[in-house]
Amino acid sequence: MTYDVVVVGAGPAGSTIAKIVAERGFKVLVLEKYTLDREKPCGGAISNRVVEHFRIPEKAFARKCTGIFFCSPKNRTAVIGKRGKIRFVMRSVFDKVLCQMAMDKGAEFFEKSLVNEPLIKNGKVIGVKAKIEGKTKTIKGKLVIAADGTPSTMAKKLELYSGRPNTIGFCFQYQMELSNELIEQRIGSNMEIYFGSQWIPFGYTWIFPKNNVVTVGCGTWIDVIQQRKISLKEQLDHFIKKHPVASTKLEGAKVLHSQAHLIGFPGVLKDNVAKGCLIVGDASGTVSIVNSEGIWYSMKSGEAAGISAAETLEKGDVSANTIRTNYYKNLDQKVKDDFRFAAKIRNFINSDSKQQRTVVSIIKDQWWANLIESIIDGTCPLKKGFKQVRSRPDKMLKAYALYR
Structure with a gap:
C-alpha cells in the first residue's frame, strides 16, 4: 500500500493533518493503534x-463551561468567568468527530493498527511497518508524520526521544458517575482547579463536569514523583476523601474507571525531524506548562504539518530540510510565542505560596481575575499576558505585599 502521506496516530493532531492533506487532493492514511472512539485519558477541557x-x-x-473555580492551598475559593469560552469533552466523542471530519474530505483511517517501526531506505523514512488485523504490513508514503503521543514510538525508533523526567508529566484520573442534578447543585458547569502540595506537589488537581460524569484527576512532573516517591492514585484517593471543599462535592460519586497517561512537554524530543519524518502534536511536546492545555496546541501543530505536507508534495521536494523549514514557517507565531513565554507565566504559580497569592489576587482584584481568566480560556496569548503583568508593577507589588 502506498500513500502520499502516512500519519501515525488519530488524535487531534493526526486528524487535523489528514483533513488538510485530503482537502488539498492528496492520498492520506491515518494509522491508529486503538479504535477511533477510544476514551483517551484526558481532562477534557x-x-x-x-x-x-x-x-x-x-x-x-x-458541556459548556460557564466559570472557572479555584481553591487555594489554604482553601480560599474564587469563581471567575461567565463568558463560556471553554468546553468540556469526552475524548471518545470529540476525537471521533475530528476523524469523521477528515474522512468526509477523503482521508482513510485504519483502526487497531499498531505501528512498530519506520521503514527506512537510503537514510530516509519511506513508510512504516504496522500490525494490522494480526499481520505485519508495510505501508509506504512519500511523507510520514508521527502524531502518536508520549512516549512516541516513532520518535524512539528514530532516536529523537529524550525522555528527561523534567519534560514529562504524569496524570491519573477517574471518570466518576454523578447525576446531572447533583453536578448542577454542587459544581455547576465550572472548571474546578485545586492547588496545594498536600494534594499534589508542583501540579494541580481538577474536577471537570461532563454529562452525568465528572472527570477527577491530578498531575505533576515525573521527576517530582520519582524524588518524592509518591503514588498519584493514593494522592487522588486522599483528595477525594479528605479535601475539605472537594470531598463534599464528590460525595456519592461512583468510580466508573481509572485512567493514567504521560504528557510530553517542550524538551521531550531532541528534535522533531529525522530522516524526513516529522513528529508533531503531543508526541513533540506541544503542551503548555502553564495549565497543561494540549488539544489546541496539538491541532495547531497538526495544521502546520498538514499545510507543510501539501506544500512539499506540490513542489515535489520532500527533503528533511524542506519539511522542517515549511513546518516552522506555517506554525502560528502566537503558538511559538506561547511556548516562549510559558515558563515566565508558570513561575507565578510554581509553589504553594504563589498559588495562594494567585487565588487571593483573583478574589481581591478584578484586574487579576480578568487577566487570569483570559489566559486560561485562550483569549489572551501568553506573550500579551506577560506584557500586561510587566506593565503594572503596582499590581505585582500589591499582590506580593498584601495577598496571602
Whole structure:
C-alpha cells in the first residue's frame, strides 16, 4: 500500500493533518493503534478557540463551561468567568468527530493498527511497518508524520526521544458517575482547579463536569514523583476523601474507571525531524506548562504539518530540510510565542505560596481575575499576558505585599 502521506496516530493532531492533506487532493492514511472512539485519558477541557478556528460541530461537546473555580492551598475559593469560552469533552466523542471530519474530505483511517517501526531506505523514512488485523504490513508514503503521543514510538525508533523526567508529566484520573442534578447543585458547569502540595506537589488537581460524569484527576512532573516517591492514585484517593471543599462535592460519586497517561512537554524530543519524518502534536511536546492545555496546541501543530505536507508534495521536494523549514514557517507565531513565554507565566504559580497569592489576587482584584481568566480560556496569548503583568508593577507589588 502506498500513500502520499502516512500519519501515525488519530488524535487531534493526526486528524487535523489528514483533513488538510485530503482537502488539498492528496492520498492520506491515518494509522491508529486503538479504535477511533477510544476514551483517551484526558481532562477534557478545550478553549473556545478550538471550536471557532477549526469549526467543530456542537455534537462533539459534553458541556459548556460557564466559570472557572479555584481553591487555594489554604482553601480560599474564587469563581471567575461567565463568558463560556471553554468546553468540556469526552475524548471518545470529540476525537471521533475530528476523524469523521477528515474522512468526509477523503482521508482513510485504519483502526487497531499498531505501528512498530519506520521503514527506512537510503537514510530516509519511506513508510512504516504496522500490525494490522494480526499481520505485519508495510505501508509506504512519500511523507510520514508521527502524531502518536508520549512516549512516541516513532520518535524512539528514530532516536529523537529524550525522555528527561523534567519534560514529562504524569496524570491519573477517574471518570466518576454523578447525576446531572447533583453536578448542577454542587459544581455547576465550572472548571474546578485545586492547588496545594498536600494534594499534589508542583501540579494541580481538577474536577471537570461532563454529562452525568465528572472527570477527577491530578498531575505533576515525573521527576517530582520519582524524588518524592509518591503514588498519584493514593494522592487522588486522599483528595477525594479528605479535601475539605472537594470531598463534599464528590460525595456519592461512583468510580466508573481509572485512567493514567504521560504528557510530553517542550524538551521531550531532541528534535522533531529525522530522516524526513516529522513528529508533531503531543508526541513533540506541544503542551503548555502553564495549565497543561494540549488539544489546541496539538491541532495547531497538526495544521502546520498538514499545510507543510501539501506544500512539499506540490513542489515535489520532500527533503528533511524542506519539511522542517515549511513546518516552522506555517506554525502560528502566537503558538511559538506561547511556548516562549510559558515558563515566565508558570513561575507565578510554581509553589504553594504563589498559588495562594494567585487565588487571593483573583478574589481581591478584578484586574487579576480578568487577566487570569483570559489566559486560561485562550483569549489572551501568553506573550500579551506577560506584557500586561510587566506593565503594572503596582499590581505585582500589591499582590506580593498584601495577598496571602
